[in-house]
Amino acid sequence: MSTPNFDESPLDVAVVGGSIAGCATAIRFSQMGYRVAVFDKKAMNDQSHKRLCTHFIQPHAVPLLADLGLAHLYEPAWSVPTKAVFVTPGGLVEGPGGYVPGPPDSYALNLERRVLDPALRTAAQKQGVQYIDSTAVESIEEDESGWILNTRGESGSHPFRARLVVAADGRRSRLAKELGNATEEHPNERAALFGYFSGIKTREDNRSVFIMNDRDLACVYPLVEGRTQLVLFAEKARVEGWQGADGRLQQFMNYFDDLPDAPSMAEAVPETGLLGYSDYPSQVREPVVGSVPFVGDAALSVDAMSGVGCGFALVSADLLARSFADRSLDKADLTAGLAEYRQRFEEVLLPHVETICGDSLVEKNEASRQRMFQVISGNEELSQKYLALSGRMLMPNEFQRDLVRALMSRGAAGLKR
Incomplete structure (x- = not known):
């Protein structure tokens, strides 16, 4: 995936981590005329994508795809426009209307990461971003002219210089550890299981259905080509006894079949085994440490039941880019831009975190x-x-x-x- 014959001359912006937030940040700074490179420790190809994800792009983040040159992903060949329906203990909560016409932020998108992740990497390279995969940033050092990134890849060790370093290296951020950006953890009392199926008849209006069952949340996401993703966020004690790959899958399907408001599993055909986690506390870090901004999961990695992972990644990249829209990377502007990013981050994203952690x-x-x-x-x-x-x-x-x-x-x- 690496940009062929990448140039090791000094960069304006080095983005560490090449997932959603990293690529979105790189594209936006490249659009402003900066020389940008993304470093990713993993080897990437067209099939490389995150698998443990609901793929649900919340309405607040849907318009940001167009800003990244990805408006084609709104089309039905790539995603399913959708709206949420909540089946609650007190009744149905459902919005009116369809998906078109109307602004993109009037609906969500069920956009699979197998589509979104490669599309973002391609868009970054088309924008002129150097994408350097199979290359780990092992340490960074700051001097008067900016940053030195000490990297190790397949061809050995290489130092890179950059005026600005952006930490987009995910939930287990190495830069957070190196720079002392402490992780604030909040407990999550639910486990999660994810499964892909064909043969499930979902609603004709392509609504995504969220069923509150006791203290669980069962989710039905219609995907392209008539496929369906089922996700269950359940009390840990409920699923601990679902042992063995086959037994766990059958128990999972039985659970959905027993819900009156879920589609029938009679014709469901599993496409994959179940994915999931049993322990996934929410994590919050400072959006800026020193002169390094943090975006995406490196800054906020919260309970997936809220469905905000992709959206918060796109929004944090957008907030950072907008904070530098009318600024240079000179020292005074850099300081002011990072201060504005911190303020935007705290005003736009953090208020939601308390609610999400409470729901966990x-x-x-x-x-x-x-x-x-x-x-x-x-x-x-x-x-x-x-x-x-x-x-x-x-x-x-x-x-x-x-x-x-x-x-x-x-x-x-x-x-x-």
Whole structure:
């Protein structure tokens, strides 16, 4: 995958990590006229992609694909435009309307990483970004003129110089360890299982269905070519007894078949075995340490049940790029740009993290939860705001304010009766 005959002369921007956030950052800085390279320790080819992902691009992030030269991914050959339907203890929460016409941020995309990841790498190279794979950044050093990156690849060790280094090296960020960017962890009390199937008849309107069952969340994502991804976020104790590859898959399918609001598994044909995890705490790091910004999972890697991984990766790259849109990489502008990025990151992304981390804990008061969703599902305006919140197009404090008002109004109405 490496850019043929890559140039080792000084870079403007070195991006460490070549997944969604790294490629998006590289494209945006290259569009501003900077000389950019992406370093990825893994060997990449057209089949290389992340597999443990819901592929659900939230509405707030869908428009950012066009900014990266990927507007063609909106087309039905590549993705499925979709909207969320929540089956809750208090009733159905569903938005009106279709997907076209309307702005891209009016819907989500079920866009598989087998499509998105190679498309981002290709877009980066077309933009002029050097993509240097099979090359690990082993350490970085700062001097008066910028950064020295000490790398090791198939051809040996090579130093690179760059004026700005961006950490996009994922949840296990090596740069975070080297630069002392401490990881703040929040517990996640659910395990997750992911499976791909053909033969499942999903809704004709291509809605993605999220079924709250006790304290689990069962997800049905329609994919291209009539395929379906099923994802279960369940209390760990529920799935611990599902032993063996075949037994676990059958238990997984039985679970969905027993849900009244899930599609039938009668004709389901597994395409792969189950993927998943049993322990995946949310991680939060500082968006800037010294003069190095962190983007994507290197900054925020939170519970996949929220479906924000791809979106937060795209948004963090966008926030960083916009913070430098009218600035150079000279020292004063660099300092100001990083300060603006920190502020944007804290204002746009961090408010959602507290809500997501709260949802990662298994809720104990089912009666209160049912009452809350009865109010939400019975109030059209509040339903739309809940959907906007879940799509990260509404800030949590605004939704909480309106929810409290609705709950108080319902309580007052009950007293009057």
